[in-house]
Amino acid sequence: MKNVVIGLLGNVKDSRGKGKKRWEQWRPTLGVCQQPDLAISRFELLYHPGDSRLANNVAADIQTISPQTEVRLMPLDLSDPWDFQQVYGCLLDFAENYAFAPEQERYLLHITTGTHVAQICWFLLCEANYIPASLLQSSPDRAQDNPAGKVDVIDLDLSKYDALSSRFQRRHLEGTAFLKSGIATRNHQFNSLIQEIEQVAIRSRAPLLLTGPTGAGKSQLAANVYQLKKRRGSVRGDFVAVNCATLRGDSAMSALFGHQKGAYTGALQARKGLLAKADQGLLFLDEIGELGLDEQAMLLHAIEEKQFYPVGSDNPVSSDFQLIAGTNQDLQAQVQAGAFREDLLARINLWHYPLPGLKDRREDLEPNLDFELAKATEELGYKVGFNQQARKAYLDFALAADALWLGNFRDLNASVQRMATLAEGGRITLDIVQKERQRLGRYWQRDIDPELPLLSEVLSEGQLAEIDLFDQHQLRQVIAVCRQSRNLSEAGRQLFNRSREKKKSSNDSHRLRQYLAKFALSFDDING
Structure with missing residues (x-):
């Protein structure tokens, strides 16, 4: 496995010595690459733009003593290296945008150089698994008078650092804000739920079960969990999502588990299957309650054994996927009715999160409205918004007790899309809002009592x-x-x-x- 060192340029320690005398001095960045028992494949050297000359000189010296080491110079947008918030934010940006590949590379985080603030920030990022690395401490070897110095690799035993880490709040905000798509939600119960999902997503590979009404955001949350896991290096494969309600009959087995060529009439070519495609990634099975009992049994085996048999094959296929299941049904009631396997429910129910619908999170409607307006702005290419009177009228309607929001956030998304499309120059007027209120009212009527006549058959839109x-x-x-x-x-x-x-x-x-x-x-x- 290749060794990759990540570290900050020391503008004092790394600049010791001039000319030939510099080789007689201990310089920590250079010393790391001089260790006989530590072959460095790549060195990610971060530096302040004002130190670019020193950075280039150090990189050239590394090439001289360790030509097999690739040096990547990365300037940091950092004006005050002693400002904790600025340093942490800058190093966090680096970590979140770096393509870690822990299955192929071993990362060593050099914490000797940089300010004390930077060293603390490196520790926190490593402890929180933003950077999947071991700490690397270098020091001068005065006993041997060796300019290369010596190094120690420190694997974090977090139990030893509880007292220190408790002084710093972990950056839940980044994770929870990401899982909420950046929406500043106000519902305390929902925010607490998302905070726990973030913790579980980072620390656990166990299945998650998301329940709640249609349109509550299960699919979007599953996709965000995948992106969070990928950023933290806990998944490397793809995000594979399927609505189990679309899988019917013989095709369900084939779609999920694949089939061999000639397994059944019409199977002219072998098919890989969704579980195989999700290997090393995350599989989202929405409406899992729609799966047949045979598919449920195969899925349980695949979760527990990490292998399954494609249709018509005697050879097992391995797939190490992480699972998120979603449903708007009561799976326990389905178990009692014999429609869902009790052992499968027990396996996927370790982390169960019921997502509330929009009508149960009315305080979150306004920030979600702003989120949908921002999406519409991005899609249409120009600013979309309400005038003051129109916004008040829409919110009065949307927040009223008799606003049903039967489709939850899908209703809100569709509503904003319609208004944005009709808005001349992106300005949503009171007239557009009034028409949208009537449209939603008619839609909710039809959905609740489809057999009853619509009021629009006898009343004008103004009366309605x-x-x-x-x-x-x-x-x-x-x-x-x-x-x-x-x-x-x-x-x-x-x-x-x-x-x-x-x-x-x-x-x-x-x-x-x-x-x-x-x-x-x-x-x-x-x-x-």
């Missing part, structure tokens, strides 16, 4: 915009009864069938006529 959702549901039922009745009296008798028995004299047609008049409707309007 003034009616509460509660009244909309009630009025749709009344219209349905009126259309099934021969006259106003018959409809009234059905609608007031209990209260009319308590009255000495009932005038059901009059009561119904008054109710319809509240909405400027008559029996003839409904049946005309």
Whole structure:
């Protein structure tokens, strides 16, 4: 395995000695490359732009004494090497943008050079696994009078550093903000859930189970978890996502596990399968409750043994994947109904996170609205936003108790897309908002009571915009009864069938006529 050293240029220690005398002095960066028992394949040398001349001289000297070592000079955008926040942020940017390959290279983090602030930051980044490396400490060898000095490799035993690491808050913000796509969510329960998912994603390879209604963000969260794991070096393969509801019959086995050529009629070529494609990566099985029992049994074997048999093959295929499962169903109820394997549920249920829908996170609606506007701006190539009156009208509607958000964040995404498309010059006006409110209202009505008539059949858009959702549901039922009745009296008798028995004299047609008049409707309007 190749040794790769990462370190800061020491603008004092690395500049000792002039001319030939420099070879008689201990210079820590150069000394690392002079160790007889430590072959360095590559040296990532970070330096302040003001020290570029020294950096080039040190790189040239390394080439002289260790020609097999590739030196990469990396300038840092750092103005104050003693500013903790600035140094940490600068080194974190380096770590997050570096393509670590721990399966191919051994990383050694040289902590001798740089300010004390930099050394602390190196430690924190290494302890938090932003940098998958061992610490490398170099020092002068005065007893041997050896200008190469000596080095010690330190593998972090975190139990010894609890007292130190507890003084510094780990940078959860980067991870949790990343998992939330940078959205400044305000719901405390959701934020706590995401914070724990970040911890588990970094530290564990065990399956995660994400539950919640359609549109709650399970797919996006799974994709973000993969990106976080990849940045931390815990996955190296691809992100493979599949909606299990699309897998049906014989094709389900083939899609998941692959097949051999000739395994069944029509199998003209061998197929790799999704589990094999996810090797060393992350597999997201959305709507896992839709899998058949046979596929569930094969999946359980693949999770536990990290191998499976393609359809028609006697030779096992190995795949070491990490799994995230998603569902909007109650898997425990499916177990009781015999539709889901209890042993599979036990295996994927170690880390179970129920994601709340949008209606249960109304305080997060406004930051998500801003996120969707930013996405629309990026997609359309120009700024998209509300005028002040339109924004207030939209938020008043969106945050109202009767706003159902049945499709959750998918509804919000679609809503912003429609308004952004209709906005001239990217300016969403009050008129556009009013039309969108009506459109969403009609959509939610149809989804809740698909068999009932739509109010838009008898009311104008302006009238519909003034009616509460509660009244909309009630009025749709009344219209349905009126259309099934021969006259106003018959409809009234059905609608007031209990209260009319308590009255000495009932005038059901009059009561119904008054109710319809509240909405400027008559029996003839409904049946005309």
